Structures are given as C-alpha cells and as structure tokens.
Amino acid sequence: MLDRVLPILMLVGSNVFMTFAWYGHLKHKSAPLLITILASWGIAFFEYSLQVPANRMGSAVYSVVQLKTIQEVITLVIFAGFSAWFLGQPLKWNHYAAFALIVGASFLMFYQPDAKPAG
Known part of the structure; x- marks a missing residue:
C-alpha cells in the first residue's frame, strides 16, 4: 500500500513547490526578473528532489503513462487551489466543468478492459 501512496504524496509535494x-x-x-528567475530555480530544486524519486518509486507500481496522468491531475488540483487562495483568482463553473472532463479522461488511463469477452 505504501509503495502506491508514497509516490503520490511526493508528487503532491513536488507540485506545490513547482506551482510556487x-x-x-x-x-x-x-521584483527584478533576474532575482525572480533565481528564486524560482531555488524553489524548483525542492520540486525535483521530490519529483525524481517519486517517479522512480512510482514506476515500480504504475506505468509511466499512469504516473504522468496522476501528476497532471495533482497539478490541476494544486493550481486550482493556488490560483484561488494565493493569487485571488477563483475558479468559475467552466473551470470545474473542464476539470471534470479531465478527471474522466484520467479514469480511462487506468481502465483495463478484459482482454477476452465474457461468455
């Protein structure tokens, strides 16, 4: 169980750092652009420190496509909260509708139909 959950928790942490x-x-x-770039690189170091091991550990239990899908859904959830909380730009109905479609698409990435029809 931990082998499935820990990579996801690490991806959540890495996405928080990367969003900032x-x-x-x-x-x-x-703030001067050069200072902004250097600060962003410094923050991104912590993102990579979580992202790289999360992908390495996660690849033992998830396919690469599944890992990327998990990351993208996490990114959208983190960004939605960040946008409303930190930047003061709340989501609108169409954002929620688009997110619902992405979640539906993500379901398809994990769906594994039976290879042989029943009967």
Whole structure:
C-alpha cells in the first residue's frame, strides 16, 4: 500500500513547490526578473528532489503513462487551489466543468478492459 501512496504524496509535494516556482512571482511583479528567475530555480530544486524519486518509486507500481496522468491531475488540483487562495483568482463553473472532463479522461488511463469477452 505504501509503495502506491508514497509516490503520490511526493508528487503532491513536488507540485506545490513547482506551482510556487512558476506562478508565485506573479504576486510580486515589482521584483527584478533576474532575482525572480533565481528564486524560482531555488524553489524548483525542492520540486525535483521530490519529483525524481517519486517517479522512480512510482514506476515500480504504475506505468509511466499512469504516473504522468496522476501528476497532471495533482497539478490541476494544486493550481486550482493556488490560483484561488494565493493569487485571488477563483475558479468559475467552466473551470470545474473542464476539470471534470479531465478527471474522466484520467479514469480511462487506468481502465483495463478484459482482454477476452465474457461468455
């Protein structure tokens, strides 16, 4: 069980760091661009410190396609919360509808139909 859950928790942590690295500076637009880039790189180091081992461990129990799908869903959830909480840009109905479609598509990545028809 831990071998399935730990990579996902690490992906959540890595996505929190990366969201701040990519978008956190938008709240501080007066900061010099070079300082912003260097700060983002520094934050991204912690993202990579979680992302790389999460993918390595996760590949033992998930396919690469499944890992990427998990990461993308986590990214959207983290970004949605970040956008509303940190940047003050709440989601609208169409964002929720689009997210529901992505979750449906993600289900298909994990769906494994039987190879032989029953009967």
